[in-house]
Amino acid sequence: MKTMKAAKVKKHGEIGENCWSIWLEASEIVDEVNPGQFIHVKLNNGEKLLPRPLSICETDTSSNTLRLVYAVVGKGTEALSQVKTGETLRILGPLGNGFDINQSASKSIIVGGGMGIPPLLELSKNIPGKKEIYLGYSSTPFLLEEFEKQNADIYVSTDDGCFGYKGTVIDLMRYNNAQGDSLYSCGPKPMLKALSGWAEKNKIPAQVSLEERMACGVGACLVCTCKVKKENENDWKHQRVCADGPVFRSQEVVWDE
Amino acid sequence: MNEKKINMPDLSIDLAGIKLKNPIMTASGTFGSGKEYGEYVDLNRLGAVVVKGVSLTPWKGNPTPRVAETYGGMLNAVGLQNPGVDAFMSEDIPFLKKYDTRIIVNVSGKSIEEYCGVAERLAEADIDMLELNISCPNIKEGGITFGTDTKMAALVVKEVKKVSRQPLMVKLSPNVTDITEIAKAVEAEGADAISMINTLLGMAIDAKNKRPILGNVMGGLSGPAIKPVALRMVYQVCRSVKVPVVGMGGIMTGEDAAEFILAGATGVAVGTANFTNPSATVDVLEGLESYMKHQGFSSVGEIQNAMKK
Ligand SMILES: Cc1cc2nc3c(=O)[nH]c(=O)nc-3n(C[C@H](O)[C@H](O)[C@H](O)COP(=O)(O)OP(=O)(O)OC[C@H]3O[C@@H](n4cnc5c(N)ncnc54)[C@H](O)[C@@H]3O)c2cc1C
Ligand SMILES: Cc1cc2nc3c(=O)[nH]c(=O)nc-3n(C[C@H](O)[C@H](O)[C@H](O)COP(=O)(O)O)c2cc1C
Numbered sequence: 001m002k003t004m005k006a007a008k009v010k011k012h013g014e015i016g017e018n019c020w021s022i023w024l025e026a027s028e029i030v031d032e033v034n035p036g037q038f039i040h041v042k043l044n045n046g047e048k049l050l051p052r053p054l055s056i057c058e059t060d061t062s063s064n065t066l067r068l069v070y071a072v073v074g075k076g077t078e079a080l081s082q083v084k085t086g087e088t089l090r091i092l093g094p095l096g097n098g099f100d101i102n103q104s105a106s107k108s109i110i111v112g113g114g115m116g117i118p119p120l121l122e123l124s125k126n127i128p129g130k131k132e133i134y135l136g137y138s139s140t141p142f143l144l145e146e147f148e149k150q151n152a153d154i155y156v157s158t159d160d161g162c163f164g165y166k167g168t169v170i171d172l173m174r175y176n177n178a179q180g181d182s183l184y185s186c187g188p189k190p191m192l193k194a195l196s197g198w199a200e201k202n203k204i205p206a207q208v209s210l211e212e213r214m215a216c217g218v219g220a221c222l223v224c225t226c227k228v229k230k231e232n233e234n235d236w237k238h239q240r241v242c243a244d245g246p247v248f249r250s251q252e253v254v255w256d257e
Numbered sequence: 258m259n260e261k262k263i264n265m266p267d268l269s270i271d272l273a274g275i276k277l278k279n280p281i282m283t284a285s286g287t288f289g290s291g292k293e294y295g296e297y298v299d300l301n302r303l304g305a306v307v308v309k310g311v312s313l314t315p316w317k318g319n320p321t322p323r324v325a326e327t328y329g330g331m332l333n334a335v336g337l338q339n340p341g342v343d344a345f346m347s348e349d350i351p352f353l354k355k356y357d358t359r360i361i362v363n364v365s366g367k368s369i370e371e372y373c374g375v376a377e378r379l380a381e382a383d384i385d386m387l388e389l390n391i392s393c394p395n396i397k398e399g400g401i402t403f404g405t406d407t408k409m410a411a412l413v414v415k416e417v418k419k420v421s422r423q424p425l426m427v428k429l430s431p432n433v434t435d436i437t438e439i440a441k442a443v444e445a446e447g448a449d450a451i452s453m454i455n456t457l458l459g460m461a462i463d464a465k466n467k468r469p470i471l472g473n474v475m476g477g478l479s480g481p482a483i484k485p486v487a488l489r490m491v492y493q494v495c496r497s498v499k500v501p502v503v504g505m506g507g508i509m510t511g512e513d514a515a516e517f518i519l520a521g522a523t524g525v526a527v528g529t530a531n532f533t534n535p536s537a538t539v540d541v542l543e544g545l546e547s548y549m550k551h552q553g554f555s556s557v558g559e560i561q562n563a564m565k566k
């Protein structure tokens with residue numbers, strides 16, 4: 001039977017403005033990870049009952065560790081940021097379905113916004129062929145060095161213009177005339193919605209990783225749903241971000257919210 | 258004190274004529290159809306799997322966010338999303354039949370006709386018991402109105418009894434002034450067992466953005482935060498009806514389960530705890546077994562009678 005596992009913190013610290021990086025020892029999990037999957041992190045202390053879903057940013061099979069990169073937005077992530085190296089957390093995963101990598105693409109476009117950027121690092125490592133990577137930040141970039149090690153063209157935008165192109169990542173893609181035959185993305189919903197429109201217009205099949213507030217993480221409780229309309233069905237259905245996603249085909253997502 | 262140590266306590270229970278290998282069940286809506294937890298829990302070890310609510314036709318459920326965590330608990334407003342009784346019967350029952358556990362199906366409806374329609378469809382299904390959910394706070398019509406009005410509760414139980422084939426357990430709402438009144442009314446109309454409590458109606462507000470957190474505005478509170486209320490109500494109901502009671506509300510450990518049985522419950526269900534740890538059900542089972550060994554209880558019935566004044 002699968003269970004929640006104790007994971008030792010190997011390295012933990014702030015790598016940017018409200019941006020934290022944590023490496024966890026997770027031997028059985030590391031080998032199973034598909035880029036785009038997440039883990040549930042349960043804190044030992046603090047008032048939070050429910051685990052917190054965090055995307056797997058990258059794995060290192062030689063040391064059996066995986067990395068999470070997160071921002072402090074509330075009490076759970078605040079408590080997480082105080083965990084020290086050597087302590088253990090309880091984790092469950094890998095959960096969800098990752099990206100479906102098009103192995104025959106000659107060029108792929110990867111687009112990340114804010115805290116949607118972390119899972120795209122492991123993805124970038126696994127995508128064959130040429131790549132254009134677009135990263136949108138509100139202000140200071142993070143994980144840029146790691147992305148620069150990938151064999152890809154990297155383009156950066158910031159909302160305040162303090163680094164790279166000033167504007168949204170989609171403005172930057174238009175400006176740059178982004179091209180490719182597969183698109184992968186993770187970021188805030190308004191960005192994904194706009195991107196889905198861009199991909200449709202340019203006839204590029206796109207996959208987007210969505211976020212919703214979760215509880216169980218395994219598909220049982222039906223709280224983290226999003227609206228999805230399959231091509232062969234007449235009406236939309238609520239699908240589970242945790243178990244049916246978090247990655248969906250952008251043309252199947254009903255972008256009304 | 259001189260406590261005898263028990264090596265192998267008998268955990269089996271009799272729930273309205275149905276024998277369960279142990280008193281541990283899953284709380285409806287927190288365990289899917291069992292399939293979702295199949296990788297984490299050996300379903301053969303559970304006394305019964307109580308599946309998510311099923312309605313006559315597919316229900317889409319409420320808009321998101323459907324969950325808000327609160328101190329020691331959580332609010333949910335799923336709104337009974339489910340694919341309908343036909344899909345349930347063709348997909349979920351065959352899956353559960355592969356296991357040696359009891360199957361209890363949670364029945365939802367917005368009208369008496371709908372409740373009866375589901376019970377009628379399930380009459381031919383190979384399941385062990387029905388749980389009539391007259392207590393969901395997350396749907397506007399039906400649900401809760403049946404659970405908070407004594408006359409309506411009695412009426413729906415009476416009508417469903419006419420068409421159902423399996424024993425009928427009725428799930429009560431805590432959102433009432435006197436729960437014993439509803440319990441007595443459903444017992445009088447032939448309820449074979451009572452399960453309780455469903456979630457407590459609550460609300461969470463995002464102070465920074467000045468708006469309700471849940472898409473449905475209000476939702477049902479569950480988890481450890483509601484355990485004292487649940488225990489009190491189980492205690493009261495067990496003293497006012499003769500039918501067996503399945504207790505739930507914030508059970509996280511074997512000792513929590515024992516407390517409900519001390520209050521008079523025959524069985525218990527584990528809900529929100531599954532979300533914090535997917536093996537919660539078997540952990541509670543093992544905890545209860547060890548409690549019985551240490552306390553010298555040889556059967557569940559002995560715990561039920563052990564409460565001191
Ligand atoms: C599949 C998935 C992968 C994720 N990956 C990452 C990641 O790699 N890095 C990262 O920093 N964050 C990620 N998140 C978001 C992260 O789970 C939330 O930020 C975290 O749970 C907030 O917990 P908290 O206790 O700090 O905040 P809470 O106290 O619970 O809430 C504080 C604020 O955060 C917002 N919030 C809470 N939960 C979510 C959520 N699930 N999605 C969006 N906003 C939320 C609320 O609107 C609220 O205003 C991911 C979420 C999902 C569903
Ligand atoms: C996400 C969620 C969904 C639920 N769905 C149902 C349901 O479909 N039918 C029902 O009778 N009760 C439902 N409940 C209520 C639980 O079965 C249980 O009565 C309640 O959560 C209290 O137990 P707990 O504190 O152990 O979770 C649901 C609870 C939660 C948290």
